[in-house]
Amino acid sequence: MKLLPRIDAEGGAEWLARTATLCLIDEARLSPKPGLVDSRGSGAHHDLTLELMERSAHSLTPTFQALAQQSWLRPADVALRQTIGRLGREGEQQMMAATGGVNTHRGAIWALGLLVSAVAMLGGNAPAQAIAATAAKLAQLPDDAAPKLFSKGLRATHRYRVPGAREEAQQGFPHIIKLALPQLQHSRQLGSNEAQARLDALMAIMTSLSDTCVLSRAGLEGLEAMRQGASAVLHAGGVASIAGQQALAELDARMLALNASPGGAADLLAATLFLDRMTTPYLAN
Numbered sequence: 316m317k318l319l320p321r322i323d324a325e326g327g328a329e330w331l332a333r334t335a336t337l338c339l340i341d342e343a344r345l346s347p348k349p350g351l352v353d354s355r356g357s358g359a360h361h362d363l364t365l366e367l368m369e370r371s372a373h374s375l376t377p378t379f380q381a382l383a384q385q386s387w388l389r390p391a392d393v394a395l396r397q398t399i400g401r402l403g404r405e406g407e408q409q410m411m412a413a414t415g416g417v418n419t420h421r422g423a424i425w426a427l428g429l430l431v432s433a434v435a436m437l438g439g440n441a442p443a444q445a446i447a448a449t450a451a452k453l454a455q456l457p458d459d460a461a462p463k464l465f466s467k468g469l470r471a472t473h474r475y476r477v478p479g480a481r482e483e484a485q486q487g488f489p490h491i492i493k494l495a496l497p498q499l500q501h502s503r504q505l506g507s508n509e510a511q512a513r514l515d516a517l518m519a520i521m522t523s524l525s526d527t528c529v530l531s532r533a534g535l536e537g538l539e540a541m542r543q544g545a546s547a548v549l550h551a552g553g554v555a556s557i558a559g560q561q562a563l564a565e566l567d568a569r570m571l572a573l574n575a576s577p578g579g580a581a582d583l584l585a586a587t588l589f590l591d592r593m594t595t596p597y598l599a600n
C-alpha cells in the first residue's frame with residue numbers, strides 16, 4: 316500500500332480536519348441510500364435535510380482540527396482520552412448549535428473523532444489497520460469526566476444485548492476494516508464507478524452491523540430487514556448491476572415503510588471514506 320508523504324503537525328491537523336468534513340459531506344450526498352438523508356431527500360427522517368447535514372459537517376471542522384492538534388504524536392493514555400472526550404463533547408454542542416438542536420452527527424463525531432486523533436497520534440501517516448487499532452486503544456481507555464447520560468443507543472444495546480457504537484470502536488472498527496474497505500476496493504477493481512463502489516461498501520456494513528438507530532426506531536424486524544436487504548444487493552451483483560439497483564430500491568422502500576434509518580452504518584461509511592483517503596494518494600486533497 317502506498318502511503319502519503321509525512322506531514323507536519325500544523326498543516327497535518329488542518330488537512331485531517333478538512334478531509335474528515337469532506338467525508339461527512341460525501342456520505343451525506345451519496346445517493347440512493349436506503350432510509351438515509353441523501354441528495355434525493357430526507358429518507359426516513361423528518362427533522363433532517365441534506366442542507367442541515369452539510370451545515371453540521373462544516374460546524375465540525377474546528378473540532379476535528381483541535382482533536383488532531385492535541386493528539387499529534389501523543390501516546391494513547393488516560394490524559395489524551397480525557398482531552399479528546401472533552402473536545403468530542405464540545406463538538407457535539409457545536410453541532411447542536413449549528414442544527415438548532417437536531418442530532419445530525421453524534422455517532423460520526425465519535426467514530427471520525429477517534430480516527431482523526433489516531434492518525435495524528437501516528438504522525439499523519441499509517442495504514443488503515445494501524446489507525447483503527449490506535450483508535451480502539453483510545454476508545455478502550457476510561458473517560459471519568461464523561462457524564463452518565465441516557466441515550467437511545469445505550470438503551471438499544473442493553474435491551475437487545477448487542478454491541479453499539481462504543482463497542483465498534485473498542486474492537487477496532489471491524490465493520491470498516493473487514494467489510495467496508497475490502498468491498499470498496501473490490502467494487503472499484505470490478506469497474507464500478509466511485510458512487511457505486513461506495514454504496515456497495517455501505518451495503519457491506521449493513522449486512523452485519525447492529526445499528527442502534529435502526530433498533531431504536533424499528534426493532535429487530537428493522538435490523539433483520541436491513542441486513543437481509545443489504546445482502547440481497549451484494550448477492551445480486553452490487554449497485555453497478557441492474558439487479559443490484561433493483562434490490563437497493565426494494566431495500567429503500569422497506570426501510571421507509573418501517574421508519575428505519577441505518578444512521579450508524581452511514582457514520583461508519585463516512586469513517587471508511589476517511590480511512591480510504593488516508594491511504595489512497597489519488598483521493599487525498
Ligand SMILES: CC(C)(COP(=O)(O)OP(=O)(O)OC[C@H]1O[C@@H](n2cnc3c(N)ncnc32)[C@H](O)[C@@H]1O)[C@@H](O)C(=O)NCCC(=O)NCCS
Pocket residue numbers: 399400401402403404421422423424425428429458461466467468469478479480481483524525526527528578579580582583
Ligand atoms: C459513545 C458515543 C457514540 C455515545 O454512544 P451511545 O450509544 O450512548 O449514544 P447515541 O445513541 O446517541 O449514539 C450512537 C450513534 O452511533 C451510531 N451507531 C449506531 N449503532 C452503531 C454501531 N453498531 N456501530 C457504530 N456506530 C453506531 C449512530 O449514528 C448513533 O446515532 C459517543 O457519543 C460519546 O460517548 N461521546 C462522548 C464524547 C467522546 O468521548 N468523544 C471522544 C471521541 S471524539
Ligand SMILES: Nc1ncnc2c1ncn2[C@@H]1O[C@H](COP(=O)(O)OP(=O)(O)OP(=O)(O)O)[C@@H](O)[C@H]1O
Pocket residue numbers: 342343350351352353358360362363368417418419420421422423467528531532576577578579581582
Ligand atoms: N446520511 C444520513 N442520514 C441520516 N442519518 C445519518 C446520516 N449520516 C449519519 N447519520 C447518523 O444517524 C444518526 C441519526 O439517527 P436518529 O435520527 O435515529 O437519531 P436520534 O436523533 O437519536 O433519534 P430520533 O431522530 O429518532 O429522535 C446521527 O447521529 C448520525 O450520526
